[in-house]
Amino acid sequence: MTSAPILLPAGDQALVVQLSEDIDAAVNARVIALADALDRAGIAGITDRVPTYRSLLVRYDPTVIRGRRLEERLLRLLEELDVENAPARLWRVPVLYGGPAGLDLEDLAREKKMSPEELVALHCGTEYRVFMIGFAPGFAYLGGLNPRLHTPRLAIPRQMIPAGAVGMGGQQASINSVAGPSGWRFIGGTPVRLFDPARDPAILLAAGDRIMFEPVDRGTFTRLAALAAAGRPVIGPEVA
Amino acid sequence: MLEVLRAGPMLTVQDRGRFGWRHAGVSAAGPMDGPAFAMANALVGNTAEAAALEFAHLGGIFRAHAPCRIAVTGGTAEVVIEGEPRPAWEAHRVMAGQTIRIGAMADAVWGYLAVSGGIETPILMGSRAAHLRSGLGRVVEAGARLPLGAFDPRGPALACRRPHAETLAPRDIRVVLGPQQDAFSAEVLERFASARFTVTTRRDRMAMILDGPQIPAQRGHDIVSDGTVAGSIQIPGSGCPIVLMAEAQTTGGYPKIATVIGADLPRLAQMPSGAAFRFRPVPRDTAEDIWIAQHSAERRARLRLSVTIARRWRA
Numbered sequence: 001m002t003s004a005p006i007l008l009p010a011g012d013q014a015l016v017v018q019l020s021e022d023i024d025a026a027v028n029a030r031v032i033a034l035a036d037a038l039d040r041a042g043i044a045g046i047t048d049r050v051p052t053y054r055s056l057l058v059r060y061d062p063t064v065i066r067g068r069r070l071e072e073r074l075l076r077l078l079e080e081l082d083v084e085n086a087p088a089r090l091w092r093v094p095v096l097y098g099g100p101a102g103l104d105l106e107d108l109a110r111e112k113k114m115s116p117e118e119l120v121a122l123h124c125g126t127e128y129r130v131f132m133i134g135f136a137p138g139f140a141y142l143g144g145l146n147p148r149l150h151t152p153r154l155a156i157p158r159q160m161i162p163a164g165a166v167g168m169g170g171q172q173a174s175i176n177s178v179a180g181p182s183g184w185r186f187i188g189g190t191p192v193r194l195f196d197p198a199r200d201p202a203i204l205l206a207a208g209d210r211i212m213f214e215p216v217d218r219g220t221f222t223r224l225a226a227l228a229a230a231g232r233p234v235i236g237p238e239v240a
Numbered sequence: 241m242l243e244v245l246r247a248g249p250m251l252t253v254q255d256r257g258r259f260g261w262r263h264a265g266v267s268a269a270g271p272m273d274g275p276a277f278a279m280a281n282a283l284v285g286n287t288a289e290a291a292a293l294e295f296a297h298l299g300g301i302f303r304a305h306a307p308c309r310i311a312v313t314g315g316t317a318e319v320v321i322e323g324e325p326r327p328a329w330e331a332h333r334v335m336a337g338q339t340i341r342i343g344a345m346a347d348a349v350w351g352y353l354a355v356s357g358g359i360e361t362p363i364l365m366g367s368r369a370a371h372l373r374s375g376l377g378r379v380v381e382a383g384a385r386l387p388l389g390a391f392d393p394r395g396p397a398l399a400c401r402r403p404h405a406e407t408l409a410p411r412d413i414r415v416v417l418g419p420q421q422d423a424f425s426a427e428v429l430e431r432f433a434s435a436r437f438t439v440t441t442r443r444d445r446m447a448m449i450l451d452g453p454q455i456p457a458q459r460g461h462d463i464v465s466d467g468t469v470a471g472s473i474q475i476p477g478s479g480c481p482i483v484l485m486a487e488a489q490t491t492g493g494y495p496k497i498a499t500v501i502g503a504d505l506p507r508l509a510q511m512p513s514g515a516a517f518r519f520r521p522v523p524r525d526t527a528e529d530i531w532i533a534q535h536s537a538e539r540r541a542r543l544r545l546s547v548t549i550a551r552r553w554r555a
Binding site for chain 2: 141
C-alpha cells in the first residue's frame with residue numbers, strides 16, 4: 001500500500017494507475033476512492049473509468065487531453081486522496097439456498113464434510129466486499145468468503161448457468177449477472193437481477209459496495225422473482 | 241421502415257457505441273470499423289449519432305418501405321438497387337418498394353449499410369448498439385422490420401473518394417507496449433515486434449485470435465484481473481495472442497503485452513483470415529499524434545463529400 005503508484009499505458013486512449021500487484025481490501029479502497037475523486041474532478045476528455053482489484057483503468061480522448069497531462073492530474077489526485085470518506089453501501093441479497101439454481105449445494109456439503117445447513121450458515125454469516133465489476137455486465141467479484149468454503153472451479157465449465165445463481169470459485173464468491181457458461185460451483189439463487197438493461201438503474205452493484213446474503217423460502221423467492229421480472233430492482237442499498 | 245428480406249452473417253444494428261458503462265462490466269460495442277461506419281452515415285446525411293447496420297462479408301437483401309437514401313461502406317461491396325448495380329462508398333436514392341441487394345465484399349470483413357434518418361430501434365442504456373454477449377439487442381434476421389428516423393428528402397446523395405485505398409497495401413499494425421510488457425523477457429518482446437502473425441478464422445466482434453510464434457510470459461499467464469480495452473493484446477497460456485475487439489469483456493486475467501493503436505484497430509478488424517502482418521511498437525505520444533491527425537483527416541473527408549450525379553437526375 002505504501003509502494004509508489006505505477007502508471008502504465010493501455011494504448012493511445014487509455015492508461016492504468018496500478019497501486020499494487022496483490023488483492024487487498026485497503027488497496028482496493030484506494031482504487032475506488034481514486035475513481036470517485038476522478039469523477040468529482042470533472043476533467044474534460046475522460047470517457048470511462050474502470051476500478052479493478054488493484055488498479056484503475058482510465059479511458060480518455062487524446063483530442064481533448066493527452067495521456068501525459070492526464071497522468072499528472074491522476075498523481076495529484078492520489079496525493080490528496082481521502083479514503084476514509086468513501087461511503088460504503090450495504091445490500092441485503094435474498095437467496096433461496098438449494099433450489100433449481102443451487103445444483104452443487106448437496107455435493108459441496110459432502111465434499112466439505114458438513115451439512116448443507118452448516119454450509120449455508122457459513123455462506124450467509126459473513127459480509128462480502130465488491131472488489132470489482134467485470135467479465136460480464138454487473139458481474140461482481142466478491143471478497144470475504146469463509147476459507148472453509150474456498151472451492152476450486154470445475155475443469156470443464158457448465159454451458160448454461162442462469163442469471164441470479166449464487167456461487168463460488170476459488171477464494172471468491174459471486175452472483176451470476178447474465179445467463180452463460182461458468183466453471184463456478186452454485187449453492188442457490190437470488191430473485192434479484194443484478195443486470196436488467198430495460199430497468200433504471202440497469203446495474204445494481206458497484207465496486208466498494210458491501211453484501212450480506214439472507215436466506216428466504218420458496219414462496220418469498222417466487223414473489224420477489226415476479227417483481228424482478230416486472231423490472232423492479234427488488235432490493236435497495238443501505239448507506240452506512 | 242426497412243424490411244430485411246435476407247440477412248447476411250452477423251447482421252446487427254450499431255451506433256457509435258455505448259460509452260460510460262465499462263465500470264459496470266459493459267463494453268462499448270459499436271462498429272468494428274469506426275471510420276467506415278461514420279462515412280456511411282455522412283454519405284446519407286445522418287448525424288454521427290445515427291445507427292446503421294453492420295454485417296460480416298455479405299449484406300443481404302432489404303426492401304425500403306418509404307423513399308430514402310442508402311450508402312454501403314466497409315469494402316468494395318456489390319450493391320444492386322432494383323436490379324441496377326451501384327457503387328459502394330456513395331449514397332443512392334431508393335424509392336418505396338424497391339429492393340437493395342448487398343453482395344459479398346472481396347476486400348473487407350465488416351460492411352455497413354446506412355439509411356437516411358438512421359435506424360431507430362429502441363435505445364438501451366443510452367445506445368442502440370447491439371452487444372450480443374450482454375443481451376443488448378440481437379442479430380437481425382430475415383423478416384425484421386427496422387424503423388427509420390425522419391430525414392430531409394431534399395438532401396443530396398453524396399459520394400466520397402474511396403478512403404481505404406492507401407490502407408489496402410500491407411502495412412504493419414502499430415501498438416503501444418504494455419500495460420504488462422514487464423511480464424515478458426526482452427528476447428520475447430523482440431520476437432513479438434519482429435515476427436509475422438496470421439489472422440485466423442477464430443474471430444468475432446469480441447476478439448481475434450492470431451497464429452504466430454510462441455510468446456511465453458516469464459512468470460505464468462495469470463495476473464490479478466484488471467481493465468481491458470478494445471485493442472488489448474492478451475497472451476494466454478497457449479501463447480497465441482488474443483486481440484480484444486468492440487464487444488470484448490471489460491476485465492481480464494491474462495497479461496497484456498501491448499495495445500493496438502486506435503488508428504490501426506479498424507484495419508486489423510478488416511484483414512481477411514489468413515492475412516499475415518507484423519506488430520510495430522510506437523511510443524504512446526506518437527500513437528496519440530497519429531490518432532489526432534487521423535481523426536481530423538476523417539472529419540475533413542466527411543465534410544468534403546461531393547454531390548453525386550444522382551442529384552442531377554432528380555432535377
